Amino acid sequence: MGYTISTLITEEEIDRRVRELGAQISKDYEGKELHMICILKGACFFMTDLAKRIEGTVTFDFMSCSSYGAGTVSSGVVTIEKDLEEPVEGKDIMIVEDIIDTGRTLSFLKQVMEEKGAKSIKICTLLDKPDRRVVPLKSDYVGFVIPDEFVVGYGLDFDQVHRNLPYIGIVNFEK
Ligand code: IMP
Ligand code: MG
Numbered sequence: 153m154g155y156t157i158s159t160l161i162t163e164e165e166i167d168r169r170v171r172e173l174g175a176q177i178s179k180d181y182e183g184k185e186l187h188m189i190c191i192l193k194g195a196c197f198f199m200t201d202l203a204k205r206i207e208g209t210v211t212f213d214f215m216s217c218s219s220y221g222a223g224t225v226s227s228g229v230v231t232i233e234k235d236l237e238e239p240v241e242g243k244d245i246m247i248v249e250d251i252i253d254t255g256r257t258l259s260f261l262k263q264v265m266e267e268k269g270a271k272s273i274k275i276c277t278l279l280d281k282p283d284r285r286v287v288p289l290k291s292d293y294v295g296f297v298i299p300d301e302f303v304v305g306y307g308l309d310f311d312q313v314h315r316n317l318p319y320i321g322i323v324n325f326e327k
Contacts, residue, residue, distance in 0.1 A: 157304060157314070157321035161296055166278075166306060166320065169295050170198070173276065174205020177246075177293065185209040187243040191261070192216035192234065193315065194250030197307045198278040198295070202248065213238045219257045230260040241269035246293075250307050251279040255289030262289075279303065279320070296320075 177186070186206065190199035192214055203210055216234040247261055258275055265273045276293035283300040304310050305317030314321075 154326040155310075156324045156326075157317070158324060159319050160298065160301070160303060160322050161320040163318045166295070167201075170201050171205050173293055173295060174202055174207075177202075177276070178205075178207040181206075181208055181244065183208075184244050185211065187211045187213065187238070187240065187245045189236065189240070189245055189247050189265075190214045191247065191249045191257070194307045194309065195248045195278070196315075198250060199248040202276070211238070213240075217257060217261065219254075230257050232264075239268070240265055242271050244272045244274075245270045246274045246276050249275065249277040249291075251281065251303070252277045252289060252291055253281050253284045255285045255287040258291075259287045259289050278306070279308075 186208065188199060188203060188210060190196065190212065193216065203212065213236045214234070215232065215236050217230055217232045219230045245265060247258065247265065249258060252258055262273055262275070274292040277291045278295040280291055280294045280297045281300055282297060301322045302310065303320050303322055304314035305320045307315050308320070309315045310323055
């Protein structure tokens with residue numbers, strides 16, 4: 153199936169918003185140590201760019217899970233593909249995601265972090281598609297609320313490609 157990609161959010165707009173989020177998070181976590189958990193692979197650029205805009209003590213970990221097969225429709229089943237390296241027990245953690253779609257991935261991950269004994273759990277997502285929510289889930293920090301479109305770039309993929317686009321684009325499928 154053929155498709156084209158049209159710009160939704162430019163590189164400059166992403167940069168500006170990431171700085172704003174960083175400033176807000178720096179304020180909210182003043183005097184605390186923030187443990188950021190990047191959900192691979194989609195959140196890789198967002199997490200690293202955001203972390204640079206946060207003042208104060210920050211630690212990182214990475215995990216990967218999948219709810220999507222090789223398509224644009226969620227399978228509904230979330231599995232952990234790569235687990236954390238550091239314990240989260242007693243830590244103020246922030247789960248950093250690329251996009252919230254159905255909400256299944258993050259509600260699953262939140263529960264996992266609660267079971268692991270995190271002291272506090274916040275969610276920071278670059279993009280939010282609230283129209284698509286199946287499981288009720290609210291993110292504490294949101295970069296951009298977007299319409300119900302399939303998007304790629306700045307970490308987000310379509311069948312593993314287009315993650316390296318510096319902007320976020322809508323995939324227009326040819327009928
Ligand atoms: P959820 O569990 O349905 O909220 O799905 C979240 C995951 O689905 C994200 O981490 C993405 O990997 C993927 N996803 C959802 N919407 C999009 C999209 O528009 N473009 C690329 N990936 C998406
Ligand atoms: Mg994906």
